[in-house]
Amino acid sequence: MAASASARIGEYVTGHLTYLTNKPQTSLINFTVINYDTVFFSVLLAVLFGGSFYWVARRMTADSARVPRGFQSFVELVVEWVDGQVKDVFHGNNPLIAPLALTIFCWVYLCNFMDLLPVDLLPDLARTIGLSHLKTVPTTDLNYVFGLSLPVFFLTLYYSFKVKGPLGFLAELTLQPFTSKNVFVQALFVPINFVLESVTHLARPLSLALRLFGNMFAGEMIFVLLALLTLVHGYPMLATFSGWGLAIMQLALTFLWGVFHLLIITIQAFIFMMLTIVYLAMAHERH
Amino acid sequence: MHINLTLIIQMLAFAALIWFTMKFVWPMILGPMQERERRIAQGLAAADQGEEELKQARAGGEAILREARERAGVILDQAQHSANEIIERARVSATQEGQRLVMAAQQQIELEAARAREQLRRQVGEIAVAAAAKLLEREIDPRAHEALLEEFAAQI
Numbered sequence: 264m265a266a267s268a269s270a271r272i273g274e275y276v277t278g279h280l281t282y283l284t285n286k287p288q289t290s291l292i293n294f295t296v297i298n299y300d301t302v303f304f305s306v307l308l309a310v311l312f313g314g315s316f317y318w319v320a321r322r323m324t325a326d327s328a329r330v331p332r333g334f335q336s337f338v339e340l341v342v343e344w345v346d347g348q349v350k351d352v353f354h355g356n357n358p359l360i361a362p363l364a365l366t367i368f369c370w371v372y373l374c375n376f377m378d379l380l381p382v383d384l385l386p387d388l389a390r391t392i393g394l395s396h397l398k399t400v401p402t403t404d405l406n407y408v409f410g411l412s413l414p415v416f417f418l419t420l421y422y423s424f425k426v427k428g429p430l431g432f433l434a435e436l437t438l439q440p441f442t443s444k445n446v447f448v449q450a451l452f453v454p455i456n457f458v459l460e461s462v463t464h465l466a467r468p469l470s471l472a473l474r475l476f477g478n479m480f481a482g483e484m485i486f487v488l489l490a491l492l493t494l495v496h497g498y499p500m501l502a503t504f505s506g507w508g509l510a511i512m513q514l515a516l517t518f519l520w521g522v523f524h525l526l527i528i529t530i531q532a533f534i535f536m537m538l539t540i541v542y543l544a545m546a547h548e549r550h
Numbered sequence: 551m552h553i554n555l556t557l558i559i560q561m562l563a564f565a566a567l568i569w570f571t572m573k574f575v576w577p578m579i580l581g582p583m584q585e586r587e588r589r590i591a592q593g594l595a596a597a598d599q600g601e602e603e604l605k606q607a608r609a610g611g612e613a614i615l616r617e618a619r620e621r622a623g624v625i626l627d628q629a630q631h632s633a634n635e636i637i638e639r640a641r642v643s644a645t646q647e648g649q650r651l652v653m654a655a656q657q658q659i660e661l662e663a664a665r666a667r668e669q670l671r672r673q674v675g676e677i678a679v680a681a682a683a684k685l686l687e688r689e690i691d692p693r694a695h696e697a698l699l700e701e702f703a704a705q706i
Contacts, residue, residue, distance in 0.1 A: 288552045296554035305560060309567045313575065320578035342579045361580075362572035370567060401560075405551055410560025414568075 268495040275494055279382065279487045281396040282404070283389075298404060305401040308373040316369075341369070348537065353544040357422070360543050367411065368536040374401040375479055375528030379521055382486045402479040402531075408472035415539050416468035422546040431549065436460045471538055478531050482524050489517050671704075 282298040319338040323329070331339055345368060349361045377400045389397035401407040423432045440459065441452040492513040493500065500506030 284554075288554055290552075292553045294555045294558070296552065296556075297559065298554065298556040301556050302559050302563075306563055309563060313567060313570050316571070316575045316579070320575050323582040324578045338579060339583060342576070343583065346580065359568075359572060362576035363568050365576060366564075366568050366571045370564075404556065405553060406556035407560050409553070410557050410564055413557075414561055414564050 271495055272491055275491065276487060278396060279386070279398070279483070282398050283394055283396050298398070298406060300396070300398045301401045301404040301407055304377060304399055305370075305374060305407055308377075308401070309370055312366075312369045312373055341365070345536070349540055352537075352540045353547065355544075355547045357543070357547065359418075360540060363415075363418075363543075364536045364540050367415075367539055368532050371402060371411070371475065371535050372528065372532035374407065375532055377401070378403075378479060378483055378486070378524060378528060382483070382490055400479060400483055402475055403483050405472070405476055408476040409468070411475075411535070412468040412472035415471065415542065416464075419464075419467070419542045419546040422543060426547050427549055436464075467538075467542055471535065471542075475531050475535055478527055482520075482527060485520050485524075486517065489513055489520065492516075675700075 283300040284296050284298055286296060288296040315334070316338055319335050323331075323335065329335075342365060345365045346361055349364050353360055380399060385399045386397040398404065423435070427435060437453045437457045437460070438449070439456060441456055443449045443452060490513070492509050493506075496506060496509070500509065
């Protein structure tokens, strides 16, 4: 009994950690494998975001005098808020940054929000149409979070190059944080600076991606673990008081964690957006 | 926790979404918002200006009204004055006319009286002549005694 229960728990948890792929992946990196579920849900949410905002945008452009209400007010609120955040941090002129920030915030938020759907709802539905696994939260997939942070990283490199020039960028990498008026000492500092600055730059996409990933993965894991409270017992447990206690505890804790998680998914989407703005603003700054 | 082709697909999807947002969403929302902001600012400025103009117009209207009232008073005074003048003039001319009429009537009366007196005198003369002729039993030649008759007449 104990062995089969723990086996079932292991199976359940593993099931929630397994992607719907074209073939099992054994090595850490294998570019012939696709996570269908991550791609499906992220693209679905991208279409939801792009489509709904575009729907509002088209009607606004058609009649700019119309009084905003309903969904349009909400969209305007989000757009204006993002615009304000960008303007607070970045004072240059770059038409990419604000739309990029909006895209990141909305897309990451929607992907995070998938975490608030009951953990077994969509996987169980998928099982009824014959899909063995389904991970519904794209932000718990390393591929998704790096798929965001790496383009942001490339953009910061691109703008550093473009704004400061190759030499300016090289100087930024090698002539700080340690500086000296003595030329020879400065020459000595160059390799040290280069290592430090390289680590600084490389750590950004890593921390950006893993912060989001860690928060969302942990959040999903808590929901999975809360589901385990009643999983092994099944309906027979409702015959006992302790069984009812467990069921009620699961509901209460899931609710509380859901409320808390609502905060987390918003904050994580916000942090990802803000850091992106900050990194891009830093790329535009000359020293 | 594997890295696979999904990463590439996600990067492409991200790029496409950024492009879409940048091209079709951001400017098409922020543009009309700024346009609307501009219009509202314009509307508020126009309202302020209109209020200011209304205030000025009201002040101007009051000034015009006051001036009109003053002028009306002046005109009324003038009218009163000229009416008095006209009445006075009419009275004077009426008096003059009356005096003239009275004088003409008096002259007429005098004339009539003189004529009547003349006639009477002549008749008395004739009667006197006739009486004298009867007394003398003879015809007095009126032509021969004309001077005498005249003298009589003058005496009557």
